[in-house]
Amino acid sequence: MSKSKKPGPFTLAAHAGFDPASHHGTVNPPVYHTSTVVFPTVELLERGEIKPFEGMRYGRVGTPTSKAFEDAVTALEGGYGAVVASSGLGACCAALLTWLNAGDHLLIADSVYGPTRAFASRVLTGFGVQVEYYDPQIGADIKALFRPNTRVVYLESPGSWSFEVQDVPTITELAKAQGIAVMIDNSWATPVYFKPLVHGVDLSIQAATKYIGGHSDAMLGVTTAPDREIYEKLKTGHVTMGQSAGADDIYYGLRGLRTLPLRLERHGQTGLALADWLAARPEVQRVLHPALPGDPGYALWKRDFSGCSGLFGVLLKPYSRAAVTAMVEGMTLFKMGWSWGGFESLIVPGFHLPTRSARTWGEGVLLRLHAGLEDIDDLKADLVEAFARLAAA
Ligand SMILES: Cc1ncc(COP(=O)(O)O)c(C=O)c1O
Numbered sequence: 001m002s003k004s005k006k007p008g009p010f011t012l013a014a015h016a017g018f019d020p021a022s023h024h025g026t027v028n029p030p031v032y033h034t035s036t037v038v039f040p041t042v043e044l045l046e047r048g049e050i051k052p053f054e055g056m057r058y059g060r061v062g063t064p065t066s067k068a069f070e071d072a073v074t075a076l077e078g079g080y081g082a083v084v085a086s087s088g089l090g091a092c093c094a095a096l097l098t099w100l101n102a103g104d105h106l107l108i109a110d111s112v113y114g115p116t117r118a119f120a121s122r123v124l125t126g127f128g129v130q131v132e133y134y135d136p137q138i139g140a141d142i143k144a145l146f147r148p149n150t151r152v153v154y155l156e157s158p159g160s161w162s163f164e165v166q167d168v169p170t171i172t173e174l175a176k177a178q179g180i181a182v183m184i185d186n187s188w189a190t191p192v193y194f195k196p197l198v199h200g201v202d203l204s205i206q207a208a209t210k211y212i213g214g215h216s217d218a219m220l221g222v223t224t225a226p227d228r229e230i231y232e233k234l235k236t237g238h239v240t241m242g243q244s245a246g247a248d249d250i251y252y253g254l255r256g257l258r259t260l261p262l263r264l265e266r267h268g269q270t271g272l273a274l275a276d277w278l279a280a281r282p283e284v285q286r287v288l289h290p291a292l293p294g295d296p297g298y299a300l301w302k303r304d305f306s307g308c309s310g311l312f313g314v315l316l317k318p319y320s321r322a323a324v325t326a327m328v329e330g331m332t333l334f335k336m337g338w339s340w341g342g343f344e345s346l347i348v349p350g351f352h353l354p355t356r357s358a359r360t361w362g363e364g365v366l367l368r369l370h371a372g373l374e375d376i377d378d379l380k381a382d383l384v385e386a387f388a389r390l391a392a393a
Contacts, residue, residue, distance in 0.1 A: 009076070009192045012075050012076050013257055013259070013260050013261050016071060016072035017070070017073075017254065019068065023064070028251070031065055031247045031250075031251045032065045032247055033247045033248075035058070035059040036058070037050060060239070060242065061244070062244075063247065065247050065250050066250050069084060069250045069254040070083065073191070073206070076192065077204050077224040078195055079197050079204070079224040079225055079226050080230070080231050081228070082224040083222065083231075083235050084208075084243075084245045084250055085243045085244075085245060086221065087209060088208065089113075089115050089116065089207070089221070090243055092119070092185060092207075094237055094243045095183050095203050095205055095223055096124060097124075098233060098237025098238075098241075099152050099183070099237075100129050100151055100152060101129075103130075103149060104130065104149055104151040105129075106131050106152050107134050107142065107153045108134070108153075109133070109155050110133040110134060110135055110159075110358035111159020111164050112156045112159065113185060114354055114355070117133075130149070133358045134358055135358040136164040137296070137359075138171075139166075139171070140167070150175075152182075152183060153171060153182050153183070155168060156185035156187075157184065157186075158188050161354045161368060162313065163289065164290075164297055165297030165301045165305075168196060168201065169199045169200075172200045172201050173200065181203070182201045182203075183203040184196045184201050184205065187205070187206050187210050187341075189305055189307075189309060190206065190260060190264065191206075192261050192264055192306075192307065193308065193309065194304060194305045202226065203224070203230070203234065206222045207220075208222045210341025212253055212256050214259070214263055214343065215252065215342055216344065218249035219249055220249045220250065221245070264307065264310075266373055267371055268307050268310055270372075270379065271308065272289065272308060273376055274312075274376065275287045275289040275292050275312050275314075277380065278314050279292065283316055283387050283391070284314055284317070285317045286315040287312065287314055288313035288314070288315065289312035309341075310370055310372070311341075311368070312368075312369055312371075313366055313368050313369070314367040316366075316367065316390075319364075319390060323390050324351070324365050324367075325349070326390065327389050327390040328349050328367070328386065330386065331347060331385075331386055333372075333374055333382040334346060334347040334382055334386075336348060336349075342370075342372065343373045344372040344374075345372035345382075346368075346369070350367070
């Protein structure tokens with residue numbers, strides 16, 4: 001890459017971690033399926049050194065395939081080093097477990113991904129960590145929640161299901177001034193649209209299962225650290241806890257990453273256009289999409305993000321469960337599924353609004369939509385038919 005010009009996101013995604021010279025000229029790295037690595041001498045066995053990839057000791061610890069993926073993610077995030085995990089949730093839990101000890105206080109956003117919340121409430125609390133949920137719109141007021149034993153502030157922005165945007169630079173600055181580590185689940189924006197490390201965040205976590213993989217097949221997580229010290233702590237944590245990922249899934253993660261900016265552009269455009277169109281529908285109470293002018297998170301999104309992805313929420317006016325069921329069960333393009341970030345559009349009805357303890361929000365049935373790569377007119381036609389079923393039920 002050019003020495004005089006900083007590469008753009010498309011160039012970075014296409015070239016980061018790209019190392020044909022180490023792989024007999026092949027564009028993609030080979031998929032190293034390995035548990036066992038053998039060494040010719042005791043000295044090399046002890047050092048874990050097989051050239052040209054030093055550090056290749058055992059499959060779980062790393063391979064040239066995982067290194068290629070981690071290098072590519074590191075470049076996109078603008079960090080020092082990244083570490084893969086078996087899933088997005090695995091990455092979130094490994095980061096928290098590595099940084100927290102019994103007696104520590106954790107501030108965690110009220111709007112985090114449900115299973116991350118369950119991990120904090122059940123597992124971390126059981127280990128003696130004091131878990132406190134904060135309002136994701138708290139901004140500078142988070143300072144009042146800091147205690148002498150606060151060790152981590154854990155953010156997710158925008159939040160799961162409710163899509164609040166957090167003031168990441170302000171929260172990070174305040175936390176860092178007190179020596180508190182800051183972690184963020186950045187899966188919605190990916191490093192293409194938001195770069196947490198630039199704002200001083202210590203760990204940027206990706207559920208690579210979502211947009212990075214992008215094809216609804218691989219399960220993968222990856223966390224990036226800004227400097228050597230934090231990277232080594234992160235890597236040691238993963239190795240100690242047995243976190244690693246399957247070789248094929250890592251390969252799919254890297255393959256997906258090559259087209260990430262291109263796909264995100266399309267997901268974002270379609271999602272925003274659908275959100276705008278849905279906001280004008282009579283059946284809709286409110287659309288939750290931070291890139292929609294008028295959304296409570298719009299100003300922060302505009303200030304900090306360079307784009308939006310395709311996941312957003314739609315709060316319906318009061319309709320019966322039967323009517324909403326008729327609406328979503330008959331869809332042809334929007335499929336019902338718990339994930340997002342793949343090429344296909346998805347819709348999930350939230351009949352029970354997700355758990356919140358720091359703030360209350362809306363009444364009604366919340367739909368979560370993921371805009372896939374289909375033609376928008378086809379997606380709108382699917383939704384128009386769905387609204388007709390909602391009205392008829
Ligand atoms: C925001 C967020 N973070 C983390 C995860 C967990 O990712 P994975 O399913 O790969 O464990 C998800 C999954 O839906 C998610 O939505």
